[in-house]
Amino acid sequence: MEVRDKRRLGEQIEPGGRPKAPGRLELLQRFVNSYNHDFPREWDRIGTPDRAKAWLRQKRLVAPGDRVSDADVARLRELREAIRALAIANQRGQPEAAATDVIRTLSATAQLGVAIDDTGRTALEPTRGGVDGAVATLVGILHEAQLTGHWLRLKGCRRCGYAFFDRSKNRSAAWCAMSICGNRTKNRAYYRRRRTSER
Numbered sequence: 149m150e151v152r153d154k155r156r157l158g159e160q161i162e163p164g165g166r167p168k169a170p171g172r173l174e175l176l177q178r179f180v181n182s183y184n185h186d187f188p189r190e191w192d193r194i195g196t197p198d199r200a201k202a203w204l205r206q207k208r209l210v211a212p213g214d215r216v217s218d219a220d221v222a223r224l225r226e227l228r229e230a231i232r233a234l235a236i237a238n239q240r241g242q243p244e245a246a247a248t249d250v251i252r253t254l255s256a257t258a259q260l261g262v263a264i265d266d267t268g269r270t271a272l273e274p275t276r277g278g279v280d281g282a283v284a285t286l287v288g289i290l291h292e293a294q295l296t297g298h299w300l301r302l303k304g305c306r307r308c309g310y311a312f313f314d315r316s317k318n319r320s321a322a323w324c325a326m327s328i329c330g331n332r333t334k335n336r337a338y339y340r341r342r343r344t345s346e347r
């Protein structure tokens with residue numbers, strides 16, 4: 149894969165060319181995939197206040213005048229890794245307590261209210277603006293996806309941590325893409341076996 153394409157992974161390009169998550173869960177998927185530990189630190193789409201602001205603006209998670217500080221970047225990244233840990237736990241069961249603690253703590257200042265429109269449709273909306281509102285929206289999407297059951301299909305790849313949406317019938321997909329991570333993992337197992345048999 150070319151560098152130009154790698155830089156678009158998780159935003160314009162899905163790892164493995166999988167279809168993206170449905171509805172608003174796509175936004176949470178993009179948030180988790182705003183960085184991947186395989187790539188240079190500077191590629192983090194929310195890695196600095198300016199980059200985070202641009203990303204949040206693009207997703208309409210903050211308003212034009214909203215400020216994003218270094219502390220906001222830190223809590224957004226903390227939230228991202230905690231949600232990634234939850235997505236990885238969708239493969240293996242219970243998430244680490246540290247991850248749920250982070251989300252619990254960050255949600256305390258990021259509150260949601262039930263909004264109702266003229267047709268009677270309700271929606272969870274943040275009660276504050278700025279990064280508090282963005283955090284609330286993201287946690288609200290996590291909640292919604294758990295209600296619809298879609299959440300269990302958003303998985304963190306066992307190897308690279310990319311969040312991918314598992315559309316397989318029995319929810320058995322374990323890697324973001326067999327062509328990237330699945331094969332890498334299988335190759336490693338193959339070389340391990342070969343080394344063992346050569347001894």
Ligand SMILES: [Zn+2]
Pocket residue numbers: 305306307308309310323324325328329330
């Ligand atoms: Zn992967």
